[in-house]
Amino acid sequence: xxxxxxxxxxxxxxxxxxxxxxxxxxxxxxxxxxxxxxxxxxxxxxxxxxxxxxxxxxxxxxxxxxxxxxxxxxxxxxxxxxxxxxxxxxxxxxxxxxxxxxxxxxxxxxxxxxxxxxxxxxxxxxxxxxxxxxxxxxxxxxxxxxxxxxxxxxxxxxxxxxxxxxxxxxxxxxxxxxxxxxxxxxxxxxxxxxxxxxxxxxxxxxxxxxxxxxxxxxxxxxxxxxxxxxxxxxxxxxxxxxxxxxxxxxxxxxxxxxxxxxxxxxxxxxxxxxxxxxxxxxxxxxxxxxxxxxxxxxxxxxxxxxxxxxxxxxxxxxxxxxxxxxxxxxxxxxxxxxxxxxxxxxxxxxxxxxxxxxxxxxxxxxxxxxxxxxxxxxxxxxxxxxxxxxxxxxxxxxxxxxxxxxxxxxxxxxxxxxxxxxxxxxxxxxxxxxxxxxxxxxxxxxxxxxxxxxxxxxxxxxx
RNA sequence: UCCUCGAUAGCUCAAUUGGUAGAGCGAGCGGCUGUUAACCGCUAGGUUGUAGGUUCGAGUCCUACUCGAGGAGCCA
Numbered sequence: 001x002x003x004x005x006x007x008x009x010x011x012x013x014x015x016x017x018x019x020x021x022x023x024x025x026x027x028x029x030x031x032x033x034x035x036x037x038x039x040x041x042x043x044x045x046x047x048x049x050x051x052x053x054x055x056x057x058x059x060x061x062x063x064x065x066x067x068x069x070x071x072x073x074x075x076x077x078x079x080x081x082x083x084x085x086x087x088x089x090x091x092x093x094x095x096x097x098x099x100x101x102x103x104x105x106x107x108x109x110x111x112x113x114x115x116x117x118x119x120x121x122x123x124x125x126x127x128x129x130x131x132x133x134x135x136x137x138x139x140x141x142x143x144x145x146x147x148x149x150x151x152x153x154x155x156x157x158x159x160x161x162x163x164x165x166x167x168x169x170x171x172x173x174x175x176x177x178x179x180x181x182x183x184x185x186x187x188x189x190x191x192x193x194x195x196x197x198x199x200x201x202x203x204x205x206x207x208x209x210x211x212x213x214x215x216x217x218x219x220x221x222x223x224x225x226x227x228x229x230x231x232x233x234x235x236x237x238x239x240x241x242x243x244x245x246x247x248x249x250x251x252x253x254x255x256x257x258x259x260x261x262x263x264x265x266x267x268x269x270x271x272x273x274x275x276x277x278x279x280x281x282x283x284x285x286x287x288x289x290x291x292x293x294x295x296x297x298x299x300x301x302x303x304x305x306x307x308x309x310x311x312x313x314x315x316x317x318x319x320x321x322x323x324x325x326x327x328x329x330x331x332x333x334x335x336x337x338x339x340x341x342x343x344x345x346x347x348x349x350x351x352x353x354x355x356x357x358x359x360x361x362x363x364x365x366x367x368x369x370x371x372x373x374x375x376x377x378x379x380x381x382x383x384x385x386x387x388x389x390x391x392x393x394x395x396x397x398x399x400x401x402x403x404x405x406x407x408x409x410x411x412x413x414x415x416x417x418x419x420x421x422x423x424x425x426x427x428x429x430x431x432x433x434x435x436x437x438x439x440x441x442x443x444x445x446x447x448x449x450x451x452x453x454x455x456x457x458x459x460x461x462x463x
Numbered sequence: 464u465c466c467u468c469g470a471u472a473g474c475u476c477a478a479u480u481g482g483u484a485g486a487g488c489g490a491g492c493g494g495c496u497g498u499u500a501a502c503c504g505c506u507a508g509g510u511u512g513u514a515g516g517u518u519c520g521a522g523u524c525c526u527a528c529u530c531g532a533g534g535a536g537c538c539a
Binding site for chain 1: 464473474475488489490491494495496497498499500501529530531532533534535536537538539
C-alpha cells in the first residue's frame, strides 16, 4: 500500500478510508481497558495524527511496548471521525510495524519543553521537535519563494564560486583553503611557498558573490545568486554565523531608487508567501515563540517601508533626546542601538536608510555628486536590525580606481572587475540579504543558530 | 576580541553565614482513565564543567582553563 503523508491524511482523508502512514512516535498514552493512543508525526506538517491501537490488533501485546517516544513505525488502518476534541479524524490501526525502537532511557528528546541551547547539542535530532520542524518548513518555503520572486521577474540564477583567490571587498576575515601539509610546514618553520599550493596562490572561501554577479548583470541582465558565504570573524552574537546563506541580486540599468523598490518588494513578497503557505507553522511561532510575530509580519506585507536619508536619520536620532551608549554625529556609522531605535521605537516598521557617508562604505558603491555620500542603502527591520545592505555600483572607471586606492586596495588585482567599467560600462545596482536573518525575522527565533540546520560559529562545527 | 552572567540527576532548576546534595519534569514499575501538556502512588538516577589552591571541612571562597548565554564591535 502507498504511504499517505500525515499532512494529506489530516486534510483530505475521509471516514472509512483505509490508509498507511509512517513516521516517528511523539507520545503514547495507554488505556488499561485495552488500547493505546499514539501521536504520530512524519514531518510533513506540524500536527500529529492520533492513532488508536486496540489490543485486538495482531501482536499488540508483544509490540506495543516498543512504540515509545522517538520510535519509527508504519501503521495500516481505517480513518474514523474522532470523538475527541482536538482532532477531526483519527486512525484505527489494523496492523502496525516498528521499524526502529528508541530506548526511552537514553532517547534525548522527552515529551517536555527543551531549551534551544540543549537542542543545539543534539542538532541531529532537533528537527523532530515542533519548533525545528516548523523552522525547516518555513526555511524551505522562503527559499522557494525567493526563487519564484526572481524567476517571475526574468532574473537569471547564477552560481558563483565558493573558492576564490581574490581578497574581495574586505567584507571580513576569510577562511583559508589549502592542500599544503600544515603539520609538516609547522615543523620546518620555513616561509610558505603558495606556488606549491593547489591553486598556485592563496585561496579562500568566498565572503560574497557580488563581484562575480556583476559580471553577469552586465552581460545577461538581471541575475541573482543564492548560496553559502563564509566569514572567519570571531563574532559571538545571536545574529552572526561563520557560514550563512546569502541572496544577492544584481541588476543593470537600475539606479538606487529602483534598487530600493526591488528590495522592498522582495522582502514583502517572501514574507507574504510564508504567511500564506505556512500558516499552521506561523500560528505556532505566534503562540509559542513571540505573540507579536504575525502582527509584525502583517505590518511588513501591508505597509510601505519608510525611506529616509542617512542625514535625516541622524537628525531624528539626535532630536529624539534619547540617551544612547554611543554618541552619533554625521559621518559616523550607525550603531545597533541607533538602528533599533529607528525601526523598533520611532517608526515601528521597516526602514530603508540611504545615502551614507562615503568614508564608512566600501569602494564599489557609487559616489554622489556632493562628494560626501554614496548610493548605499540598508533595510532595517524590527527585531533583527540590518537585513539587507545594497548600493548602486560605481560604474565610472576612473572614480572606481581612485576609490580602490583610497581604500588601500590594488586595482591590478581586480583587473577583471575594472574591465567591466572599461568595456561597455552601465549603471547598475544590487543588494545582499542574509537568508538566516530573514528566517529570524519571520520565525521570531531570537538566536540565528536556530535558523540554520547546522550552525557554524567560533569553536563549533559539530555535525 | 571586549564586557556581564552562567555550568549541580536525562532535562529545567534549588541548596541560608563554607558543615560531604533536593524538587519538578522525564524514565522504570504499579493504579486509573476515549486519552490528547493526562492524572495518582512507588522506585532508580549525582567524582556538583576541567585542573590547581585556601581550609579540619568546598557545590559554596581564590586562580587558570574549557564550554554556554546576553550585550558590544564587525557585518548579512
